[in-house]
Amino acid sequence: MAQVVRAYGNPSRLEEYLPDRDEPVDRWFTASNSGNARVIARTIIDLAPAAPSVVIDPFCGAGSSATAARLLGIRFAGAEIDPVLACVSLAKTRCGPSHGADLPRPPDKHDEPQLRCLRLLRELQKEEGGGELSEDQLLADLARAPAPVPGSTVVCGDSTDPANWADLKLPEAEAVMFTSPPFYGDWHGPDVPLPLRAEASDIVSTATNRGRPDARNGPRRGYCDLVVGALQAMESVAVHGTAVVEHEPGDDGTGNRLAVLSERIRDETTADVVEILTTGDFSGTGTLSLVVCRF
Secondary structure: OOOEEEEOOOOOOHHHHOOOOOOOOHHHEOOOOOOOHHHHHHHHHHHOOOOOOEEEEOOOOOOHHHHHHHHHOOEEEEEEOOHHHHHHHHHHHHOOHHHHHHOOOOOOOOOOHHHHHHHHHHHHOOOOOEOOOOHHHHHHHHHHOOOOOOOOEEEEOOOOOHHHHHHHOOOOOEEEEEEOOOOOOOOOOOOOOHHHHHHHHHHHHHHHOOOOOOOOOOOOOOHHHHHHHHHHHHHHOOOEEEEEEEEOOEOOOOEOOHHHHHHHHHHHOOOEEEEEEEEEEEEOOEEEEEEEEEO
């Protein structure tokens, strides 16, 4: 299939690229690679050739893609290796007003993971990536945000491991993968107090019935390795659809990896790179591009 390079206006300016601090639910916590949930939602609808049954993010971080899927009323399936961010994404994906109603009561060891994630988010306020929201504001967000979509889920684990995709129970119907993999090799999870990190690890172990590795202790892999590995893992569970992968030139000496990434996708997966969309310069490293594949 011929590969097309063209200009794309979504996002069109820096304010559209960055998370919206007024967006209910999404504003609870952001990571360094978080995007604007409404821009992501527009991109998904614009680039998908058919109505997707699920939005997938194999590097879901703090859940901007999860919020986008929620805005669209589409099921979300995400993977995230850092337990703190996995809890954030899980809360954005699955917490609704009923969990907000239970937030003020004392914790109980039998509380479901969604409620525990919401409590963790309350504690993460004013930490790195957190906002400065009161408990009342968190509850108000849940009241005015779209309802969680049944069947949405997040696992804490390595998205290049096919076993984690099996945990997500992905359908064979049309899917859209929208993701922003770590652009730089020195990425790690947010710096939060150790008790909160320990609580997050316990929550995700309960939520997925098995423990998962922490991002800080796992092997460091390059951007292209992560993208190709995630596509290969999806192929192993027979998912079909469109992948939209964000790319920025690395500031760690790797530079622009679009040519290398396209070649590796062609040679190491069954996916086709059909378009490379160039948007704008939103950081000091260069142009943000979207690599669009069919898999």
